Structures are given as C-alpha cells and as structure tokens.
Amino acid sequence: MxxxxxxxxxxxxxxxxxxxxxxxxxxxxxxxxxxxxxxxxxxxxxxxxxxxxxxxxxxxxxxxxxxxxxxxxxxxxxxxxxxxxxxxxxxxxxxxxxxxxxxxxxxxxxxxxxxxxxxxxxxxxxxxxxxxxxxxxxxxxxxxxxxxxxxxxxxxxxxxxxxxxxxxxxxAGAGQHTKMCNQIAIASNMMGVIESVVYAEKAGLDPENVLKTIATGAAGSWSLSNLAPRVIQGNFEPGFMIKHFIKDMNIALEEAAKMNLDLPGLALAQSLYRKLEEDGLGDKGTQALYKYFMKSL
Structure with a gap:
C-alpha cells in the first residue's frame, strides 16, 4: 500500500x-x-x-x-x-x-x-x-x-x-447517515429524560434518588446517566450545544424527507429546541430542554 x-x-x-x-x-x-x-x-x-x-x-x-x-x-x-x-x-x-x-x-x-x-x-x-x-x-x-x-x-x-x-x-457518507440515526434516537430520549425529571420534582420526589433507581433499569440511557444529573444540579453548560443539535435534527429531517420517511418524534424535538434557541439558549447544552418545561409551568 x-x-x-x-x-x-x-x-x-x-x-x-x-x-x-x-x-x-x-x-x-x-x-x-x-x-x-x-x-x-x-x-x-x-x-x-x-x-x-x-x-x-x-x-x-x-x-x-x-x-x-x-x-x-x-x-x-x-x-x-x-x-x-x-x-x-x-x-x-x-x-x-x-x-x-x-x-x-x-x-x-x-x-x-x-x-x-x-x-x-x-x-x-x-x-x-x-x-x-x-x-x-x-x-x-x-x-x-x-x-x-x-x-x-x-x-x-x-x-x-x-x-x-x-x-x-x-x-463515503455512511458515517454521517449513522450519526443521523444516533441523533434521532437521542432527540426523543432527551424529551423523555427531561419530562421524567420534571415529573419527579412536581411529584415531590427527590430526583437524585429517582435517578439512582431508574438509571439502572429499562429506562437507562447515556442521557439519563450523564445529563439528568446536570439538570438536577442546575448545570446547563454545553457538552453539546443546542444550536448544533438543531443543525443535526435539520439534516436528519431533510434526509428523511428524501426517503419519504415521517419522523414525528424528531420533528417534535426539533420544534421544542427551536423555541429554546429563540429564547437565546442556543449555546447551552441539550439538557437545557428542562428550561422549556419550567417556562411552561
């Protein structure tokens, strides 16, 4: 070679x-x-x-x-x-x-x-x-x-x-298509992770204790283990910025459209994150989705 x-x-x-x-x-x-x-x-x-x-x-x-x-x-x-x-x-x-x-x-x-x-x-x-x-x-x-x-x-x-x-x-291009699969899975999962934390707080539970239990069961995910603790601590600094996540979701939705594929979970996540970007939070981490729910309460 x-x-x-x-x-x-x-x-x-x-x-x-x-x-x-x-x-x-x-x-x-x-x-x-x-x-x-x-x-x-x-x-x-x-x-x-x-x-x-x-x-x-x-x-x-x-x-x-x-x-x-x-x-x-x-x-x-x-x-x-x-x-x-x-x-x-x-x-x-x-x-x-x-x-x-x-x-x-x-x-x-x-x-x-x-x-x-x-x-x-x-x-x-x-x-x-x-x-x-x-x-x-x-x-x-x-x-x-x-x-x-x-x-x-x-x-x-x-x-x-x-x-x-x-x-x-x-x-060539297969790596990017695979990353779209990754981001599609993360998008809906992040909504679930944040809704879970919000629910725990509104129910009067200790969210840290809740996390200790559910992170080891069927609900377990990377986002639940790594980003939910940041939410609980009030840390919204980026491991991955919202504005870049929106870019990724846009690419995935465009690619899906070319394949005549409807992805309603991804479209919903994109709409929520766009609202955060409109509120000036584009440079915050994806876990700042929590702020959308706090604003709506």
Missing part, C-alpha cells in the same frame, strides 16, 4: 478546538504526535499551544504541513469552506494526505469531499462522533466512519486514541 504509516510518520493537523476538539487534539499530543492546530478563535487553542501544539493561520497552512488532518467544526457550511474553499484542505493538501471530518455534517457533502479528494490522490473519511464532552475527555467516543475500507484500516490506530467504539459503516 502507498501513503504513510500512520503510527510512524504522521504529522497531524487539527481544525476546531471547541468543547470536544480541544480534548481530542490533546490526546493526540499526549500520544506523541506533532500536532498543528487551527481554530477561528486562537484563544480556544491556547492550552494546546502551551502543551506543544503549533499554530497555523489558515486551513491551507494546515494542509501544507500535515499528512493527517482532522476537523470537528460547527456546520456543514464550515466544513465545505474548510475542505473545498480556495484556501481549503483539498486545494492545498499533498497527495496521500488523510482527511478525517468528525463534524456532524450532511452525507451528500461527505460524498462530495471524498470524490474531490480522490481526484487529488487524497483519502477522505467522514467520521462523526458521539459521546459529548465526557466521551471526548475520556477518549471513549463512538466513532462512525464512512469511506474506503483500506483508508479506514490505515487510519484506525489514530482513531483508537479518541474512541473505543469505532466502526466502518460503509462508503
């Missing part, structure tokens, strides 16, 4: 050092990889720079210096600019570079990036993640990958530094 040996000669570029990206880039630094970082707000990368990461002024500069580039940014428009823009990764990258987009984006854009990268002799994978800030911090993310199997096998050792459940789901 041509290209690079991931574990020996990798120079990593990392774009997007937000809630999750900062921890993820940190794991790569801890593993001894040289890491070049770019993010729109340089202050968000300061901790990484102090640990030895090198700053790049543009995505194009990242492309010139790195042969494995990971991105985790906000919206599909950001992904398209970073990959396909004039100063982007595909235009400025080297042959045999591996491009790994871990943003939750659209399957069609992942397929487009894959095709454009292939024209330049580059290898593109869509690899969105689930697990939030906790999963990123603990390197226990679920990583759902779309792309060519040979490329996946080459890059898998690097992904193992970031997650514990890493599965190639199919060709």
């Amino acid at each position: 041509g290209g690079i040996h991931v574990l020996e000669n990798a120079v990593v570029g990392f774009i997007g050092t937000g809630v999750m990206g900062k921890s993820m880039a940190g794991h790569l630094l801890s593993a001894g990889y040289p890491v070049h970082v770019y993010t729109r707000t340089k202050a968000k990368a300061q901790d990484l720079l102090e640990r030895g990461a090198r700053w790049a002024e543009t995505p194009g500069e990242i492309a010139e210096k790195a042969n494995i580039i990971i991105t985790i940014v906000g919206f599909p428009s950001d992904v398209e600019e970073i990959y396909l823009g004039q100063d982007g990764l595909v235009a400025n990258g080297k042959e045999n570079t591996y491009l790994i987009d871990m943003t939750t984006s659209t399957p069609s854009l992942a397929q487009k990036i894959h095709a454009e990268a292939k024209k330049k002799g580059m290898h593109a994978l869509d690899a969105p993640v689930s697990g939030g800030d906790i999963g990123a911090r603990d390197a226990r993310l679920a990583i759902m990958v779309g792309g060519d199997e040979e490329d996946f096998k080459r890059i898998e050792p690097l992904l193992q530094l970031l997650g514990t459940n890493i599965i190639l789901q199919g060709p």
Whole structure:
C-alpha cells in the first residue's frame, strides 16, 4: 500500500478546538504526535499551544504541513469552506494526505469531499462522533466512519486514541447517515429524560434518588446517566450545544424527507429546541430542554 504509516510518520493537523476538539487534539499530543492546530478563535487553542501544539493561520497552512488532518467544526457550511474553499484542505493538501471530518455534517457533502479528494490522490473519511464532552475527555467516543475500507484500516490506530467504539459503516457518507440515526434516537430520549425529571420534582420526589433507581433499569440511557444529573444540579453548560443539535435534527429531517420517511418524534424535538434557541439558549447544552418545561409551568 502507498501513503504513510500512520503510527510512524504522521504529522497531524487539527481544525476546531471547541468543547470536544480541544480534548481530542490533546490526546493526540499526549500520544506523541506533532500536532498543528487551527481554530477561528486562537484563544480556544491556547492550552494546546502551551502543551506543544503549533499554530497555523489558515486551513491551507494546515494542509501544507500535515499528512493527517482532522476537523470537528460547527456546520456543514464550515466544513465545505474548510475542505473545498480556495484556501481549503483539498486545494492545498499533498497527495496521500488523510482527511478525517468528525463534524456532524450532511452525507451528500461527505460524498462530495471524498470524490474531490480522490481526484487529488487524497483519502477522505467522514467520521462523526458521539459521546459529548465526557466521551471526548475520556477518549471513549463512538466513532462512525464512512469511506474506503483500506483508508479506514490505515487510519484506525489514530482513531483508537479518541474512541473505543469505532466502526466502518460503509462508503463515503455512511458515517454521517449513522450519526443521523444516533441523533434521532437521542432527540426523543432527551424529551423523555427531561419530562421524567420534571415529573419527579412536581411529584415531590427527590430526583437524585429517582435517578439512582431508574438509571439502572429499562429506562437507562447515556442521557439519563450523564445529563439528568446536570439538570438536577442546575448545570446547563454545553457538552453539546443546542444550536448544533438543531443543525443535526435539520439534516436528519431533510434526509428523511428524501426517503419519504415521517419522523414525528424528531420533528417534535426539533420544534421544542427551536423555541429554546429563540429564547437565546442556543449555546447551552441539550439538557437545557428542562428550561422549556419550567417556562411552561
């Protein structure tokens, strides 16, 4: 096989050092990889720079210096600019570079990036993640990958530094479709989790005691175990921002419409979260859905 040996000669570029990206880039630094970082707000990368990461002024500069580039940014428009823009990764990258987009984006854009990268002799994978800030911090993310199997096998050792459940789901775009399945399941589950906490409080129960019981039974879920405690503590800071969750739900509903598929639970969740965004809570965590119910009481 041509290209690079991931574990020996990798120079990593990392774009997007937000809630999750900062921890993820940190794991790569801890593993001894040289890491070049770019993010729109340089202050968000300061901790990484102090640990030895090198700053790049543009995505194009990242492309010139790195042969494995990971991105985790906000919206599909950001992904398209970073990959396909004039100063982007595909235009400025080297042959045999591996491009790994871990943003939750659209399957069609992942397929487009894959095709454009292939024209330049580059290898593109869509690899969105689930697990939030906790999963990123603990390197226990679920990583759902779309792309060519040979490329996946080459890059898998690097992904193992970031997650514990890493599965190639199919060709380009399959990772993004899988992430939509993830977000669809979360959307209705989050409504149930928050309604459960609200019900416990209104019934005069101790919600912490309730959680100790129901989290170990059939109601158990990641959101119930990890986000319900934050609600009870009044902590609505983001492990995953509402505005990004709305973006994901929009993508899932658009993809569902293309398949003539009706998803009423997802549509309801989207409508509730949109109301929170209208109230200025778009930068809060998804558990801030609690505030919708408090407002309506």
